[in-house]
Amino acid sequence: MKKLMMVYAILIATFLLFLYFYHYNESTDQSLKQMNRGLQGKIEDKYVMVNFQSGIDYWKSCLKGFEDAAKALNVSVEYRGATQYDVYEEITVLEQVIAKKPAGIAVSAINPDALVVTINKAVEAGIPVVLFDSGAPKSKAYSFLGTNNYNAGVSAAHKMAELTGLNGKLAIITLPNQLNHQDRMAGFQDTIRTSYPNLQIIAIEDGRGDQLASERIAASLLKDHPDLKGIFATEANGGVGVGNAVKNLNRLSQVKIIGFDTDKGTLDMVKNETISATLAQGTWNMGYWSLMQLLHLQKEAQKSQLPLQNAKEPLVPTYVDTGITIVTKENVDIYYAK
Amino acid sequence: MKKLMMVYAILIATFLLFLYFYHYNESTDQSLKQMNRGLQGKIEDKYVMVNFQSGIDYWKSCLKGFEDAAKALNVSVEYRGATQYDVYEEITVLEQVIAKKPAGIAVSAINPDALVVTINKAVEAGIPVVLFDSGAPKSKAYSFLGTNNYNAGVSAAHKMAELTGLNGKLAIITLPNQLNHQDRMAGFQDTIRTSYPNLQIIAIEDGRGDQLASERIAASLLKDHPDLKGIFATEANGGVGVGNAVKNLNRLSQVKIIGFDTDKGTLDMVKNETISATLAQGTWNMGYWSLMQLLHLQKEAQKSQLPLQNAKEPLVPTYVDTGITIVTKENVDIYYAK
Incomplete structure (x- = not known):
């Protein structure tokens, strides 16, 4: 009988311990959720970078900036581009991207005029669009990020x-x-x-x-x-x-x-x-800050009553000068790595 | 004896249940920590906005942008300014802010030249500094965010x-x-x-x-x-x-x-x-994107080998055009609320 009592005591103690730990972990969960969210999107949201001559070295650092931002913000990215220096190929690629209704598109325009209609189609469909590296000033894209x-x-x-x-x-x-x-x-x-x-x-x-x-x-x-x-x-x-x-x-x-x-x-x-x-040129900045702006536009789209494209004022900065650096013999080595 | 066996069985079952839940919660903790961090700083890091004529309405929306960014990024902000349109008062305020070694400073310069020495002192002390609304092009600040x-x-x-x-x-x-x-x-x-x-x-x-x-x-x-x-x-x-x-x-x-x-x-x-x-003017954008840039500079400072002020290239875009909107009778009402 004494032994049985001890077993009951251990049983009750273990159960209390279990409840305590269970509760403790739950409250840790809650505070983690509340405190450490940071600025982020949804991992199922896809942001697409579109350009031309997509295989050349020049774009690597733009894409790296785009990817670094995506990692920090918990969103997905995709890289699409016309393989050639070909206006119609870039229009086709952009049309295909728009058809999938991505969360945002960063476009480098092969030509300031030829992509205007397609870019505007994306904007009018409620998709956030920014331009990087090569702009299209007559389009309805929300911003241009590139070299002055x-x-x-x-x-x-x-x-x-x-x-x-x-x-x-x-x-x-x-x-x-x-x-x-x-x-x-x-x-x-x-x-x-x-x-x-x-x-x-x-x-x-x-x-x-x-x-x-x-x-x-x-x-x-x-x-x-x-x-x-x-x-x-x-x-x-x-x-x-x-x-x-x-x-x-x-x-x-x-x-x-x-x-x-x-x-x-x-x-x-x-x-x-x-x-x-x-x-x-500040190519990493072009990619990184393009995605920062696209995420901001996507968040605005989600919370606003009006469709994004009807906004009465600039929702993001309209021009971002990504800066330049003079490279000489003294600092050339760091550019090989990029 | 049969009863005792049953008690043991319950005891063991409870203990296993306890282990299972404990482990389950722990792994949720881990994945939460890894997946939902987002872009953020440290709540103990203080970012300071410094201006002049600090009481006027014009700044309210700049500060709102700065605060909205701070909330999203889990950092702290402080608002300091010269109360008058007084160069020396703004220099004094800026000196006091620098002495506390904040995580970053966004300054609106009362005059393009008078604050250059003090701004450079902050940059040389390793503090990220950006200018907003009114620039100081000859200073070593990393960026200027304002109206073109x-x-x-x-x-x-x-x-x-x-x-x-x-x-x-x-x-x-x-x-x-x-x-x-x-x-x-x-x-x-x-x-x-x-x-x-x-x-x-x-x-x-x-x-x-x-x-x-x-x-x-x-x-x-x-x-x-x-x-x-x-x-x-x-x-x-x-x-x-x-x-x-x-x-x-x-x-x-x-x-x-x-x-x-x-x-x-x-x-x-x-x-x-x-x-x-x-x-x-895009005043909310000035505040919001100033803090975005300051956080980025602070993160660069923490991870880089070289002091921030010795960086060989633009760490952030050097100029951000925060945009303008034409206000007429048709859209004037939304500006009263701001």
């Missing part, structure tokens, strides 16, 4: 002035019909004109975005102007072409080159001092 | 063209020595000149940011130019002053007024149709 190309040209001009000792003849090799290149050129020209009276831009040439074409044009410029002191190439292939021309003519000590972007060809030439400097 | 005032002037010009039927004489009342007002004026002037050949800006006057001074100037303009069709006031007090002048001279049907900002005086005049339109 005019300011990039301004930075290039100041660097060129420093490299050339503030005086001498300069040339620009660019894509004269593309808006981002027009802006880079304008920022460069305006700054040279207003800030450096002893620097003179003597030629602006079309490099057609092609390495060999740019090399031929640079070679001819170098022959016509034996006293040329600097060339600004507003695009990566052009910079490498110019580098080859200057090297082949043995003029590396007299002619300073500034390129654009951070593909391997350009970085190699910065490292071996053929190109003095190149401009790196 | 040139674009605000462009929007005002297009609206003015619509209101005046694309032809006639216009005047501007502004603060000619302040950068943001110079930009608003330039955007307005450039757009009228390039897009509306039959609109003509016949006068640009200094309203000194004062309602009565602006009213006197507007009255004299209206007397000198009986055919004046529109006035753009780049600042709130000016808009109300112009409104009074036009009303007192009984010219409301001929003269269209565009003001700036959404203080109660301006909104009342929009509602009773004295002022045709005013421009609302």
Whole structure:
């Protein structure tokens, strides 16, 4: 009988202990749920990044930023793009993405006008859309996140002035019909004109975005102007072409080159001092802050009475300048890793 | 003996049940911790908003954005400011804030130059700093979040063209020595000149940011130019002053007024149709995205090897255009609530 009593005592004690722990864990659950939520979406919500020439290196860091944001915010992402530099392929891809009604789309527009109708279709269907890297100002997308190309040209001009000792003849090799290149050129020209009276831009040439074409044009410029002191190439292939021309003519000590972007060809030439400097765009920022804005728009859509597309005011910042960095021999190594 | 066996059986069963639930709850805990964290900081980290004339209505929505972000991100905020329009008071307040080593500071600079030394001191001490509403471009702050005032002037010009039927004489009342007002004026002037050949800006006057001074100037303009069709006031007090002048001279049907900002005086005049339109700045966006950037900078500081201030590239977007909205009689009501 005494033994039986002891067994009952243990039984009751164990049961109380069980209740206590059960309750304790439940309250921990509750406080965890309340306190540690943070800013986040739903893992079943899919955010899609859409671009063109989807295989090139340039996009890797944009996508990394997009993915890093998705991880922090507990949402899903998908990467879709036209494989070619082809307007109609990008329109088709974007149509396919819209048909699946994703939680948000970040688009890099191959052309400022051609995608407007398709982008507007997505917005009118209530899908949050932002543009990154290449904009479409006439579209109804909520925001554009990318480089301020005019300011990039301004930075290039100041660097060129420093490299050339503030005086001498300069040339620009660019894509004269593309808006981002027009802006880079304008920022460069305006700054040279207003800030450096002893620097003179003597030629602006079309490099057609092609390495060999740019090399031929640079070679001819170098022959016509034996006293040329600097060339600004507003695009990566052009910079490498110019580098080859200057090297082949043995003029590396007299002619300073500034390129654009951070593909391997350009970085190699910065490292071996053929190109003095190149401009790196804030590509990770483009991806990361695109998703931050899309999540915010999605949350607004969920809580608002009116459809998102009828909002009377900017729901997110309308333009985000993702910044540029001047890459020289001193800091080139960190760009190989990216 | 049979009874005792049953008691043992119950005892063992209860114990197994206890173990099972204990383990089950523990794994729920774990998955909750892993899955539902979201983007967040630490509740003990304090982010501080610093401005000037801290009591005016204009800041309320900036602070609301800052607080909404803090709530979403599980961090603490504090609101500090110079009570007066006083450079030295704002420097003192900022020095006091820096001394407490907060997790980040969002500053609205009373003057683009006067705060540079103090802002740089904070950055060099490793404190993330962003500027909002009024920038200090020469400082080492990581970013500026505010209105693109040139674009605000462009929007005002297009609206003015619509209101005046694309032809006639216009005047501007502004603060000619302040950068943001110079930009608003330039955007307005450039757009009228390039897009509306039959609109003509016949006068640009200094309203000194004062309602009565602006009213006197507007009255004299209206007397000198009986055919004046529109006035753009780049600042709130000016808009109300112009409104009074036009009303007192009984010219409301001929003269269209565009003001700036959404203080109660301006909104009342929009509602009773004295002022045709005013421009609302994206103040909530300024506060919300300032804190988003500060949290990101704080996380970078915690994980990076190098001190934050030695980073070689933009850690956050360098400029965020927080957008503007045109407020008219149709949508004025939603601005009273803000």
